[in-house]
Amino acid sequence: MEIEKIEEIYNQPLLELIYKAHSVHLQHFNKNEIQASTLINIKSGGCKEDCSYCSQSIKNNSKVKIHKLMEVTEVYALAKNAKKNGASRVCLGAAWREVRNTSDFETILEMIRTVKSFDLQVCCTLGFITKEQADRLADAGLDYYNHNIETSKENYPNIVSTHTFDDRINTLEIARNAGMSLCSGGIIGMGESIQDRLSMIHSLAQMTPPPDSIPINSLVPIEGTKLEDVNSISVWELIRTIATTRIVIPQSHIRLSAGRERLSTEGQALCFLAGANSIFLGEKLLTSPNQSVEEDREMLQILGLNMN
Ligand code: SF4
Known part of the structure; x- marks a missing residue:
C-alpha cells in the first residue's frame, strides 16, 4: 500500500477509523481473544548502543540496575509463574548490541528449552544475530x-x-530465513512527526510477510535518557496509530505495549476496539512499569476478553 493511502486512513474521522479497524479485526481474529506475553529481563543494562529512549544504554545516565545474565533456574521459576498467570508466550530480553558466541549464548539456548518445557511459546530479543546463531x-x-x-x-x-x-x-531477515516468526514494531511519542509514524507502518507492511507480532509502544520517558523531557502523546494518537496499523496489516497481532499502565481501562478498551489484540502480562516490562496481573484480570473480565 502506498504511503499516501496510509495517510488517508490515518487522517479520517476518528470514530470512522476505529469502526473500520474493528471491522478488519473481526475478519481475521476471534473478537474476544487477547494474546498475553510475559517479558523477562534476562540481562539488564550496560549496553554500548546509544538508543536515546533506552535506560539500559551506557550512553544515557539512567539509574537502571545492571545485572549479568540470569540463571536458567530463575527463568524456570518466572516461566512457571507466567504460565500460571495465563500467558501463552515468554519473551526473553537481553540488553546486548549483539549475541556473542560465549557460554552466555549456550545459557540462552538452555533458557529457550526450559520455557518450551512449560508448553509456552518463546520469543527472544538479543540484538543483532548472525545466520549461524539464528539457526x-x-x-x-x-x-x-x-x-x-x-x-x-x-x-x-x-x-x-x-x-x-x-x-x-x-x-x-536473518531471523526469518532461519524459520522464526518475527516480532517487530516501534515506539511513538519520541518527538517524531505523524509522517514518521506512517512511514514506520509502511516499512512494517512492506516486509514479506509483515511481522506476525507488532508491538506498539508509547514512550515512557525515563530520567537520565535523552528523551526524558519529551511530552507524552495523547491516547488519541495512540488509538489512531493502532487502528491504522490494523487496517494496513490486518493479519498480525498488534501488542499494546509500553505506556499501557498510564491508560485508563476506557483508553485501553478503545485501543482493543481499534485492533490491538495482545498485551504484556506482568508488573514490569524491561525497565518500565506495567499494569498488575490483578488489574489486567479485572479489566479483561469487564471487557469480556479471554487470554490466549
Ligand atoms: S538495550 Fe537495545 S534499545 Fe537499549 S541501548 Fe541497547 S540496543 Fe538500544
Missing part, C-alpha cells in the same frame, strides 16, 4: 525473534547513531 536459536525451539524497527527510516538517525535502520531490517 541455533531456531533449533533450540525459538518461536519468535523480536527486533523493533522503532521509528521511520528517516527518523532513525535522530534516535540512534551507533547502528542503522537497515541493520535492523537485515537482522529481521
